[in-house]
Amino acid sequence: MPSNKLRVGGSAMAVLGVLGILVLHWMVFFWTPTEASMGIIQRIFYIHVPSAWVAFFAFGIVALCGAVYLWLGDERLDHAAASAAEGGMVFTTIVLLTGPLWGRIAWGTYWTWEPRLTLTLLLWFIYLGYFLVRSSTENPERGKRFSAVVGIVGALDIPLIHLSVLWFRSLHPTPVVVKPEGPTLHPDMLLTLAVGLISFTLLFLGVFLQRYTLAVATHLAAVREREARS
């Protein structure tokens, strides 16, 4: 069965991802050099940036699978979109938790209307809307279509939101905002970041595949139960 292969593959990726994240933590705490101007707090960057990448990557899957689901009507695409959305929401939450912790020290404030912060917060709410529509329809088929629409329209609007918040900030320059990325990254830091990006992506893809096979199995079980009853 292909879904069995996917599950095993998913487990392998998730385990690799977790191992990678353990290595990443060792690198973050003991190996990578401390950044000169921000000090020790900058090390959260290696967790924060990979989570942000995964959060937006997942939303790409949500929108893409949602669009093709509406087009072809294949159930599996909806399972994939919903699984990616669940993973994406978890990683968006990680971004929103780690960002302010870093911002408190680096910027002197937990929250600022910095474009990327604002966009991530809005992304979190788009994910929230995605799940709310899904769970609040009596006919699950409609819920699937509604959530796909939310994902697609959200993905279309995100570039415009980003543009507008960037532009908004240029209107009101905030005092002394340190940009997270330095002009050039030390090679050791770059390596740590690369390990972070790879491990987080592996973990996400692993969990995503697991969640996807679970969704497919649940769906099949429901179909069989319905057939048995009729």
Add this chain to the structure above:
Amino acid sequence: MTYLSQIYAIVWKDLLLEFRTRERIAAMGAFAVLAGILFNFSMDQTVVRPQDIAAGLIWMTLVFGGLLGIGRTFHLEAQDGAFQGVLTSPAPKDAIYIGKITANFVLLYIVALLVVGIFTLFFGLDLGDHPGMLALALALGSLGFVALGTLFSAVSSSTHMGETLLPILVFPLLVPMIIYGVSATSRLLADRPIADVAGNLRMLGAFAVLAVGAGAVMFRFVVEE
């Protein structure tokens, strides 16, 4: 029937219904006036000049008030399965959507002009040298808002959360409209030259075009049974 006459039929039906019941326009209009009254008591006019913060208040009143009316776009037709009749008519789904947003746009634009009128009356707002540009900014913003609001109103009215779901779905997507709309309005109210608002108006227009286009394509997937 040609495409345009199909759209026209929907617009005419919706506006006639609204003209006879006056349900949504009355709710939105009353909201606008009452919000103006509450704003009066919620700011100390010896500390802030209404002229300086009016732009933000106008757009927020429009969004909150508009959501009241737009959220009920499909309310009347949901009864007795009347909307099923509309859907089974030969008109394509995107014609129905364009018709719906046109009717909603007319209603919302009336409310938008009313809101500006209320602010002028209550707070002695000076509309600046280019009231036509202000009207254009409000029109472009209203169009984008109505396009997204109508699409998601069709979504939320088919869920058991109903209209409470609408703000959660629509507000995150409205950020560009609010930013460019408020910026254009505050610049116009501050008598800045037209060149300063041209960029804002273009972005408001882009938002409206994107919203209408996305809505016209997506609407069929929302209303399909």
